Amino acid sequence: MTKSGYIGFFSHTSMEDIKADNNQVAGVLDTSTGETVLQALIRSFHFDKALMEEHFNENYMESEKFPKAAFKGKITNFSSVNLSKNGTYDVTVEGELTIRDVTKKVSVKGTIEVATGSITAISKFPVVPEDYNITILGVVRDKIEESRSIGCDEISASLKQNKLIFIILAV
Amino acid sequence: MKTYVKVILFFVFFVAVSAILAALYLYNLKHTDMSKARPDFVVTATGLLKEFEDNEALASAKYINRIVEVEGIIGSINTSGDNILTISLKTENDLSSVICTFPAVADPSTFRAGDRLTLRGECSGFLMDVLLNNCAAVNAK
16 A cells, blocks of 8 residues: 555646646555555645646635545456566556546556566546536636546555555546 | 826726736745745644544644644655655554655755654645645754
């Protein structure tokens, strides 16, 4: 498990690129079944511009009302990952992504990198704001790509207790 | 042109320029510099965690988005992908800590596990640990 997983989100538009990082993601990967749980606080997303961060929290994500985002799922082809052999494995993750109390089924591709003593999981989630009841004014909407791809990073794992540290994904 | 037209035009121009400057200022506003900010609360790592464990809703309303000055012993120091420094402060609970994330400029070499540290940051809330963002050390030793 990890407590400092990473979720970034990135949206490219004609006017500007919007980018935020969250390095405080809690994640667990059960190495016997491939099940995984990730949790993150919306407030932990950090923007370069203070005003953008404030709007993100107050107008769009309403982080006071909905402070957390979570993913619960399973790596469907976990048996193809050999945790005792270093290497990079392609995996598919299926599960439920909850943002603003709205839960949607998602299925995404990702990779798992096994190195001595650590496991790193990386995946990208396309997220459409309207799917999660995020209302965006027309003028601003043009600035935001239909799906915000989320890059996920790594987790350093300690293999104690049969749980890996997982670095993760996001919106 | 009549004088009053000139005055009105000048006035409109002045308002427009002020509006643009104000918008640019707001747009480019930086995050508060925690090393200079005045803290809303001064607590110990153990005390802060205990408040969240006892009543998460109450502690959330009190601390989230506020500047908190926390004192504790450094448990672990991590630097992740983009050189983001994260320090956890130990509490009396072995499973939970106060996790403090620094802006990209922070230099990890000034911190050592086991040292006593006081830092300031914005509280983001509670998952398994209390999370602080945009942190700065107050008296790194």
